Amino acid sequence: MTQTFTPTTPRPAGTTDEPAQPGSGAPHGMTVLRRTGTTAPFDAGRISVALTKAFLAVEGESAGRSSRLRAQVIELTDAVTATLARRYGADSGSAPGRPIDLEEVQDQVELALMRSGDAAVARAYILYREEHRRARSEASELPAGESVTGAAGFQVLGLDGTCTPLDLARLEALVTEACDGLPDTDAATVLAATRDNLYDGITTRELGLAPIMAARALVETEPAYTTVAARLLNDTMRAEALSFLSGRPEQADAGEMAERYAPYFRAFVARGIECGQLDPTLAEFDLDRLGDALLPERDGQFTFLGLQTLYDRYFLHSDGTRYELPQAFFMRVAMGLAVREIDREARAIEFYRLLSSFDFMASTPTLFNAGTTRPQLSSCFLTTVDDDLDDIFQSIKNNALLAKFSGGLGNDWTPVRGIGAHIKGTNGLSSGVVPFLKIANDTAVAVNQGGKRKGAVCAYLETWHVDIEEFLDLRRNTGDERRRTHDMNTANWIPDEFMRRVESGASWTLFSPDEVPDLHDLVGTAFSERYAEYEAAADRGEMRVFRRVAALDLWRKMLTSLFETGHPWITFKDPCNLRSPQQHVGVVHSSNLCTEITLNTRSGAEAETAVCNLGSVNLAAHVTADGLDVERLRRTVTTAVRMLDNVIDINMYTVPSARRSNLRHRPIGLGLMGFADALYAQGIAYASDAAVEFADTSMEQLSYFAIAASSDLAAERGRYGSFEGSLWSRGILPIDSVEILADSRGGDLDQDRTQRLDWDALRQRVISQGMRNSNVMAIAPTATISNIIGVAQSIEPTYRNLFVKSNMSGDFTVVNAALVAVLKERGLWDEVMVADLKYFDGSLWPIDRIPDDVKQLFATAFEIDGSWLVRAASRRQKWIDQAQSLNLYVAAPNGRKLDEIYRLAWRTGCKTTYYLRSTSATHVEKSTLRGTDGRLNAVSATPVAAPAPVAVVPVPAPVAAPIAQERPVRSEAELAEAEALACSIENPDCEACQ
Known part of the structure; x- marks a missing residue:
């Protein structure tokens, strides 16, 4: 049983309020600020005494005679002293000569104990400090009628x-x-x-x-x-x-x-x-x-x-x-x-x-700009870049204009000819698409949305493009910097034909789009047939630029790049197109910055820049312990759809092609957030069949109400311009379009088709009334707006049960309140539990006294097998006319695991995936959170800059290896930027859809 320091134990020198006595002098010219406000010379001997007594309190008096203990105390004392000297010594560049607060000395002692791996001793020390902090607080309370602040006369x-x-x-x-x-x-x-x-x-x-x-x-x-x-x-x-x-x-x-x-x-x-x-x-x-x-x-x-x-x-x-x-x-x-x-x-x-x-929240651009003199309210913009120098640079200019007022961008670069292709105007050879991507990357960095957040863009390329292998290398930290885009997101736009060849072990041919121009606009069976014809033409020597590779080898390169750099993301062309309500007017050539928008784009004289207008329902506010509050959800969705539709008419359009497209098709993207909180409210573990079922039933209700609301708006305001000929006009709803995808795959689609509501009545309603919006649903990441209302973002599992969230506003201690409530009910919430949660980075599994059912309920993201996230996403996807930002978490990734999870996403009908997140090879030092929360900017006129991206070299499995890091607790930026392969869970640079 863990022992703690008692009031009768002689106080360790490192924890006393008494003046420190000069010992061998104050190394590095350091002094200590005592609680009385006076200073005294720093004495490392007092730290040695504190550490010794911490060990004795746990291991007993006999441990004092151990040479091992004495050597360990010396080593830890030296480490603490060295850290303080770096910060406060005469040679310190940051604060030379500034007195060290006594609490800082104690924080470093506690940190040293944790870093050494002596969990029991560290826990005892934490409890001792807490006990004496409380004692000081009680002693400071004055008699009734006097001020508790003790600051009279200030x-x-x-x-x-x-x-x-x-x-x-x-x-x-x-x-x-x-x-x-x-x-x-x-x-x-x-x-x-x-x-x-x-x-x-x-x-x-x-x-x-x-x-x-x-x-x-x-x-x-x-x-x-x-x-x-x-x-x-x-x-x-x-x-x-x-x-x-x-x-x-x-x-x-x-x-x-x-x-x-x-x-x-x-x-x-x-x-x-x-x-x-x-x-x-x-x-x-x-x-x-x-x-x-x-x-x-x-x-x-x-x-x-x-x-x-x-x-x-x-x-x-x-x-x-x-x-x-x-x-x-x-x-x-x-x-x-x-x-x-x-x-x-x-x-x-x-x-x-x-x-x-807080039942619903509009997206960040809407919150930024609604009611202002520049009402750019839309969230996402999708463009296709034509194979023409004028159009390429016009597209880059449009990126800048769209990003200026908080838009997130998705660019389809597939039409641009590949390396070695003939250029008729100069009779030369093309350098390929990569040099232009570099320019687009630098433009996104330059246009930082008024300082509120950086410009953000994602480039998409189809898997048959001859530059695909160079595209996979864009985010690498090695190679020619002129062919690297470290700030741009990238995504593979993968046709079903490629996945079939991966599964069959067949070959795959890469082409330059100037020689196979119609592949860009073909999907499903039509694509497969035409692709085979071009392969035959290449065999006959009729193609100037092509290259043949093993499909499985290219797939492995995709996964390797994803593992090593976090990019390009895996997205699927055919599900996005075959299930699109708008396939009668064009092709979905890419998704957006966050992979949840699947809208038609086109280039040329009649160019259309797809625009989507986002908002998210707080699902947690619509559930009780008994399940979903259906009537409340109906009211919320009905009003939310009206609000999002209004955005389209009010919005300030910075490029004509965006206005043309948005007013013609009127797409919106209603999503959800707080999914994990909704599960907690019902006592459902994320990794369970019940959670998958709830993902299905809740999305069915949301889908039903959203479609009904848009149809009723059509009756009130009129149908959107391109309604006739759409799937909607034919009575084919999102749940029905699953069969179109299944037919294209020859029935090889492992996606649930269960329906519970009266969809026949809604089909007839849509046919007779029409739809106000071409697209209605999309689940965005909600990284920022979920912070505003205090729920888990989007459809994500809980990242940690206790951690420090870092974003542009500073560092914030975040505790899973639902977990705390359950632990309180079971009499398990105390200082020891707080210390254990900190020590184990918010994980419950190593804490023996927590029951297994609680561990299951509050399992965190990397403790949940990624297949559960895919299964839940597949159930949601059948109800959604667009897509969802699906992050995948893999604690110890390897080639086989990544292959399995991404093939599962394809086989179960998911349209897109987003970030791959993995655990890191390092663990950051840990100590008390009290008083170390970082920046507080509540009344500061100067915004805090976003933290710089962290370059991470991933490894296949986490190991316990401390690194040199002066932060006193594992923050979310460290846990996410160091553990995610690409960006943090709350990344201030990647919020254009939130």
Whole structure:
């Protein structure tokens, strides 16, 4: 049984509040800042004593005579001292001579114990620190009637340079209000921790941050503190916005905002128009009616991560000062989407209530730009690049224009002739498609969407293109840099004929598209027949450029590249086309940046740039322990489809081909998020038949309601322009198009066809009323909007049960609240459990006292076999007219495993796959999360830059090998950028569809 330090144990020198005594001197000129505020010379001997007593507490007094223990203590002491010297020593480049906080010394001692592999000793040390932290907090509490902050008489330095007395009563009331209604939170604990950050002369900004920092440091022990931190952040935001609008310092607590939100909202709209940021049309709304409809209490439902993300990246600001508050933000978006409605106030209120309830969230471009003077609201753009120099560079220019206002791009480069092809105009030979991809890559880097996030583009190439093998190498870190695109995503566009030849062990022929131009537009059986004719022509010597390879060898190269670089992704041409409702007007030549959009594109004089307008239903908000709330889902989907359809008419189009296509076909992409949370609510493990079944039934309901809503809009507003001749017009719904794919494959399709709802009635409804939108559904990654509402992204399994999420807004402790609730019910949530979760990177399997059923329920992404994700995706895909962003997780990838999982995706009818994520060969050092959460930018006018991409060399299996890393806990950026082969789970550079 693990022992812990007891109050009667002599205090280790590394953990005492007493002054450190000079020993052999202070190496490197370092000093220690004690809790009393005084400093003392650093003494490594005290660390040695602390480490020794930590071992003795666990291993017993006899261990003190062990030479092994003494040698280990010396080694660990040296490691701690060396780390502190690098940071604070005289030779340090970052902070030479700055005193070391006592907590930092203790963090390093704890970290050294964890890194050494002595889990029991590290756990005892953590518990000892926690015990004494609580003791100090209790000792600091003053008698009733006195301030718990102990800061009476402190002065606060305002922005104008004047000082005012610290308002202790308001601070205590603010923290108490933030904890109100949240079980297992304690205002006194937050206030006690706040006191440690207060001092005479504290600035207004620092005073606002102090309680936020105190609350967020407690998240690891109680998830509800993330809501406390968010509510406290709301206070600083209110002060910033109200002061800006009034021109004088103002504050308001949550209760006061019930009266102040409506007048604030009117002032907000007026100032936004004055600043040239809001569309003047918004002033024509009945602002009194809309202001009265605001629900101030919904400010209190955010997590800290969600609200901080909105603050940093979404709220309107003037020279860095945010003047948009959460409910004004949702109403601004709602007004922007309702501006062309007949009763626009009623619709704006309807849209506002849906957004602010978190039942549905529009995509990031819509949230960024709705209601503004530049309403580029669409999410994704797909283009085809023609084999013509003018068109190539026009396409690259269009990429820049589309990316400027937050669009994610998918480019079809297949028509561009390959290496060695003849160029008639110069009588020379082509250099192939790669040099142009390099230019497109650099353009995406240059256009960074106003600093909000980088431009993002994905290039697609069909598998028969003669440059395919060079295409596979684009993301490699070796070779000619002029033929590498390190910032561009890439994807294989694979016809079924190639997969059949892989399975049969046949050969495969590569062609230059200028000699086989019709292959680009052929699919299914027509493609296979024409492809065989071109192979015969090559055998007769009628082709100038071609090359024959073994299909299986090329497939292996694809998987090897995917494993080593994360690219190109595996996507399937025929399922995307044969099941497309729009196959009568063109061909789907690629997907988009995130592989969920499958729309027609064309180049030339009648060029069409496909556009999709995205939003996602929060599935977690529509389930209970008893299952899906069908009526609530129907209401949400009906309103959401209307909102997305409105985007098409309101949207600002930066290129004519996008406007032409969007107004003609009117596609939207309604998706979902919070799938893992919905499973937790029902007690369903992700790796189970029940989860696969729920994926099927929930998507069937969503599909039914989405199609019905679009059909009803057609009855109200008219059918989309190219409706006649579509699958819709023939009564062929997405579930019916599965048979078209099966027929093309000769019945060789392992996809479930079960139906539960009255689809016959809906077919007749669609035939008679038509459809307002050519495409209705697509499941996007939702990396950012899921953060905003505090649920698991998209259809993803939980990544870790405890980790630090890193994104452009900073680092945030994330705890699986559903897990904590279950552990509390079973009496298992305590400091030891927190320590164990940190030590084991959020995994439950190594923790013996957790029951197996809990481990199964809360298995994380790399603990779930990837076949479960594919099976669930296949069930969803039968209901979706577009596709889904399907990430695949493989803990220890090898050729055989990757081959199996990607062939399974093809055989079960999946249209596309997204990132392949794998575990890393390294483990990052771990210690307490308390106080080490990283950046906090809540009242900073300067945005934090996105972390630089991490180049990773993958290995087939994880090994326990520490690396030199000064971060005190495995963050999500480290776990995802180091473990994913290509990008992090929450990658700020890859959010154009979110």
